[in-house]
Amino acid sequence: MSVLATNRNVSSVQYVYTAQQIHREVLHFLSRLSKKYSLYLGMQTATSASNLLTYVAQAQAAYPADE
Numbered sequence: 381m382s383v384l385a386t387n388r389n390v391s392s393v394q395y396v397y398t399a400q401q402i403h404r405e406v407l408h409f410l411s412r413l414s415k416k417y418s419l420y421l422g423m424q425t426a427t428s429a430s431n432l433l434t435y436v437a438q439a440q441a442a443y444p445a446d447e
Contacts, residue, residue, distance in 0.1 A: 396436055400433065403429045406425060
């Protein structure tokens with residue numbers, strides 16, 4: 381789907397803020413887990429949350445807003 385050049389505008393970066401909130405909430409949740417569950421879930425989940433932020437930042441850098 382394309383947008384005409386005359387109708388294009390700078391989009392908000394709400395998705396970046398949402399990704400940061402998800403990362404923060406996941407880490408907060410993992411910090412409250414017992415040691416038993418943190419061994420099974422902790423590292424992979426924390427890595428996935430960190431990757432989410434990385435991918436969002438890369439996507440933002442790949443498509444910069446035209447000034």
